[in-house]
Amino acid sequence: MPIVLLTDYGNSDGYAGILKGVIARISPPCPVIDLTHEIAPFDIIQGGFVLYQSYRYFPRQTIFVAVVDPGVGGERKPLLIQTENYYFIGPDNGLFTLVLHTEKIERIVHLTNQKYFLKSPSSTFHGRDIFASVAAHLANGTVLENFGEEIETYQRLPEFSPRLSRKEIVGTVISVDRFGNVVTNLTRVLLAERFLDLEFSLKVGKRLVKEIKTHYAEGPPKKPFLLFGSSNLLEISVNQGSAAEVLGIQRGDEVKIKL
Amino acid sequence: MPIVLLTDYGNSDGYAGILKGVIARISPPCPVIDLTHEIAPFDIIQGGFVLYQSYRYFPRQTIFVAVVDPGVGGERKPLLIQTENYYFIGPDNGLFTLVLHTEKIERIVHLTNQKYFLKSPSSTFHGRDIFASVAAHLANGTVLENFGEEIETYQRLPEFSPRLSRKEIVGTVISVDRFGNVVTNLTRVLLAERFLDLEFSLKVGKRLVKEIKTHYAEGPPKKPFLLFGSSNLLEISVNQGSAAEVLGIQRGDEVKIKL
Amino acid sequence: MPIVLLTDYGNSDGYAGILKGVIARISPPCPVIDLTHEIAPFDIIQGGFVLYQSYRYFPRQTIFVAVVDPGVGGERKPLLIQTENYYFIGPDNGLFTLVLHTEKIERIVHLTNQKYFLKSPSSTFHGRDIFASVAAHLANGTVLENFGEEIETYQRLPEFSPRLSRKEIVGTVISVDRFGNVVTNLTRVLLAERFLDLEFSLKVGKRLVKEIKTHYAEGPPKKPFLLFGSSNLLEISVNQGSAAEVLGIQRGDEVKIKL
Numbered sequence: 016m017p018i019v020l021l022t023d024y025g026n027s028d029g030y031a032g033i034l035k036g037v038i039a040r041i042s043p044p045c046p047v048i049d050l051t052h053e054i055a056p057f058d059i060i061q062g063g064f065v066l067y068q069s070y071r072y073f074p075r076q077t078i079f080v081a082v083v084d085p086g087v088g089g090e091r092k093p094l095l096i097q098t099e100n101y102y103f104i105g106p107d108n109g110l111f112t113l114v115l116h117t118e119k120i121e122r123i124v125h126l127t128n129q130k131y132f133l134k135s136p137s138s139t140f141h142g143r144d145i146f147a148s149v150a151a152h153l154a155n156g157t158v159l160e161n162f163g164e165e166i167e168t169y170q171r172l173p174e175f176s177p178r179l180s181r182k183e184i185v186g187t188v189i190s191v192d193r194f195g196n197v198v199t200n201l202t203r204v205l206l207a208e209r210f211l212d213l214e215f216s217l218k219v220g221k222r223l224v225k226e227i228k229t230h231y232a233e234g235p236p237k238k239p240f241l242l243f244g245s246s247n248l249l250e251i252s253v254n255q256g257s258a259a260e261v262l263g264i265q266r267g268d269e270v271k272i273k274l
Numbered sequence: 275m276p277i278v279l280l281t282d283y284g285n286s287d288g289y290a291g292i293l294k295g296v297i298a299r300i301s302p303p304c305p306v307i308d309l310t311h312e313i314a315p316f317d318i319i320q321g322g323f324v325l326y327q328s329y330r331y332f333p334r335q336t337i338f339v340a341v342v343d344p345g346v347g348g349e350r351k352p353l354l355i356q357t358e359n360y361y362f363i364g365p366d367n368g369l370f371t372l373v374l375h376t377e378k379i380e381r382i383v384h385l386t387n388q389k390y391f392l393k394s395p396s397s398t399f400h401g402r403d404i405f406a407s408v409a410a411h412l413a414n415g416t417v418l419e420n421f422g423e424e425i426e427t428y429q430r431l432p433e434f435s436p437r438l439s440r441k442e443i444v445g446t447v448i449s450v451d452r453f454g455n456v457v458t459n460l461t462r463v464l465l466a467e468r469f470l471d472l473e474f475s476l477k478v479g480k481r482l483v484k485e486i487k488t489h490y491a492e493g494p495p496k497k498p499f500l501l502f503g504s505s506n507l508l509e510i511s512v513n514q515g516s517a518a519e520v521l522g523i524q525r526g527d528e529v530k531i532k533l
Numbered sequence: 534m535p536i537v538l539l540t541d542y543g544n545s546d547g548y549a550g551i552l553k554g555v556i557a558r559i560s561p562p563c564p565v566i567d568l569t570h571e572i573a574p575f576d577i578i579q580g581g582f583v584l585y586q587s588y589r590y591f592p593r594q595t596i597f598v599a600v601v602d603p604g605v606g607g608e609r610k611p612l613l614i615q616t617e618n619y620y621f622i623g624p625d626n627g628l629f630t631l632v633l634h635t636e637k638i639e640r641i642v643h644l645t646n647q648k649y650f651l652k653s654p655s656s657t658f659h660g661r662d663i664f665a666s667v668a669a670h671l672a673n674g675t676v677l678e679n680f681g682e683e684i685e686t687y688q689r690l691p692e693f694s695p696r697l698s699r700k701e702i703v704g705t706v707i708s709v710d711r712f713g714n715v716v717t718n719l720t721r722v723l724l725a726e727r728f729l730d731l732e733f734s735l736k737v738g739k740r741l742v743k744e745i746k747t748h749y750a751e752g753p754p755k756k757p758f759l760l761f762g763s764s765n766l767l768e769i770s771v772n773q774g775s776a777a778e779v780l781g782i783q784r785g786d787e788v789k790i791k792l
Contacts, residue, residue: 023711025571032537035568036590036595039535039564040592050294051286068287069295072292074302192287192289193282194315230398231398232344233347233348276557309550310546314545331558451546452541452548452574453574489607491604
């Protein structure tokens with residue numbers, strides 16, 4: 016099964032490539048797939064969203080190495096999480112919140128056994144010295160017990176869940192993609208429960224966006240519209256334009272729906 | 275044979291990685307090569323050019339998945355084109371114009387058989403739900419007849435061909451590369467027919483560029499010169515500088531040669 | 534053993550992908566790994582540093598194709614360098630200076646045998662026509678003697694070595710990474726020899742930076758500090774911020790330590 020990499024290392028430095036070197040040394044035949052290395056530096060929310068959006072399209076037993084790790088070398092634990100279908104390896108800082116909303120956890124291992132790290136691990140580059148190395152040993156068949164102690168909990172970030180009150184639903188922009196599509200944390204299921212006909216208005220800044228389309232090319236030029244994107248999350252889009260620019264929105268902004 | 279990916283999805287979101295996941299699920303042993311995911315959003319011309327510039331260096335029977343698809347979910351057909359040497363999969367919007375100038379077509383299949391799509395395909399992400407999926411099934415040996423009906427024509431874009439009159443040749447800038455080299459749609463063959471000694475002046479905006487060099491390092495600093503690039507198309511370049519910046523040119527601009 | 538690619542071709546054009554096509558044609562089963570294609574255009578120093586930082590994490594006998602090549606088509610020689618552990622292929626312009634500080638050279642071959650180039654090689658794209666092609670033939674088992682004549686010397690760049698006088702050490706910024714970490718050419722070994730307790734002040738522009746930390750998260754917000762990074766080179770960093778921005782530094786700038 017492949018090892019899939021998601022980091023905020025960028026593609027300009029050698030960091031992402033080094034992970035592939037470490038894996039090729041320990042587990043030469045293991046295929047490695049770059050999911051992305053262009054998560055914005057330290058942006059755990061965006062990293063967690065891209066992982067969530069993508070992971071289920073990979074083969075069962077895929078090993079995901081996800082590293083967005085502002086606290087590297089500090090207190091946060093290095094983890095290996097086994098779910099019903101996959102393995103996730105990375106720092107315990109909330110990065111896996113959204114994935115673990117939908118994937119059933121089987122085991123959480125705190126990575127403490129230095130035998131599976133690179134020799135004299137640095138305190139600045141755990142992606143290389145711990146996470147890639149452990150992933151390659153896992154691909155080689157090392158059993159989970161060997162990597163460290165099983166633990167019960169992991170870090171969750173609240174930003175992935177909308178806030179619900181009797182009067183309104185308050186969501187967050189969790190991603191602005193390359194095309195300027197604005198992805199919120201409002202799921203189709205959540206909205207369909209409250210609005211059987213899916214008729215509602217989304218307040219974005221001072222603007223209301225109302226129309227729901229089913230594909231991008233359907234929208235009028237320059238006018239923002241709503242759409243359930245390819246992950247069944249509510250998006251705001253503009254046909255062949257950037258909704259983020261038109262509306263002046265960025266990651267982290269709030270959106271609201273009156274009930 | 276490998277599956278080669280060219281898209282405008284960028285490397286920051288999960289979209290490009292997801293294509294690789296879909297393929298790994300359906301056809302685990304099939305090697306996947308990223309040609310580029312950084313075609314400018316919706317830029318069919320640039321996408322078509324980069325594909326043209328690159329495809330012939332890949333092994334025969336390579337399967338190209340090319341997705342620059344502003345009309346996704348709308349009217350445009352999803353296609354699989356078999357040529358004498360390769361397979362091309364993507365939207366029927368002109369993206370394959372330039373490649374099909376040089377590659378002999380054997381069969382064009384309109385992708386209609388949902389059996390080879392992902393289940394409940396979205397209307398916003400055909401790269402994932404149709405094109406990657408079909409490519410992986412093709413790599414697995416599914417015969418062409420199974421994917422849909424054979425059709426006779428495909429969409430062509432006029433932007434790839436220079437306009438010729440008795441008085442002048444009017445070309446277009448079809449790419450500005452990372453180094454600022456300005457690539458036109460004027461081929462060496464076309465120009466050698468008209469100018470046996472390859473002596474001519476190219477009008478770019480208000481400026482005339484005249485000297486032809488054979489390699490970049492030959493040019494004087496800061497002064498634009500002409501050169502037939504690695505695809506035998508006429509380029510304007512500056513030694514260790516950006517011709518696009520020096521001349522204030524961008525993709526889509528016209529260039530002219532008086533006859 | 535894999536072929537590993539490092540270039541300044543960027544990820545937007547087809548150039549990097551074409552190298553992979555060339556290799557797949559000549560040596561289909563050979564795995565290819567992208568180290569990076571985002572070295573700044575023509576920046577031999579940054580390219581040499583990223584190669585140095587990364588190469589030792591790859592398996593022995595890995596073949597590195599490194600192309601940052603402002604002089605392509607001119608006088609500089611195309612080289613294949615065999616060291617005790619690896620192969621390095623690329624232009625003889627100083628790109629391998631830093632790697633060859635630490636790797637023991639076994640043989641240097643001037644690539645002259647056109648049999649292992651693509652047919653009618655261009656003078657603008659040796660990455661494709663010479664370097665990728667030779668790497669694939671090497672992966673196929675062609676012996677070194679066949680590629681050209683053995684030579685004795687190679688180009689070295691002075692920028693990688695700090696200047697030492699009785700009064701001070703003058704270093705250079707050889708990389709600014711994606712996170713804004715400023716990497717100098719001052720090694721831990723060099724500094725530990727002169728400052729047993731590693732207590733010293735680094736002069737950067739008009740500012741003195743003094744404190745040494747062991748990991749990024751340890752630093753106070755916005756305040757630059759020192760740290761030996763993952764390659765044991767002295768870095769200037771800011772916790773979750775860009776040291777390069779805070780200090781107004783860029784690649785090539787000088788840093789000084791008074792003795």
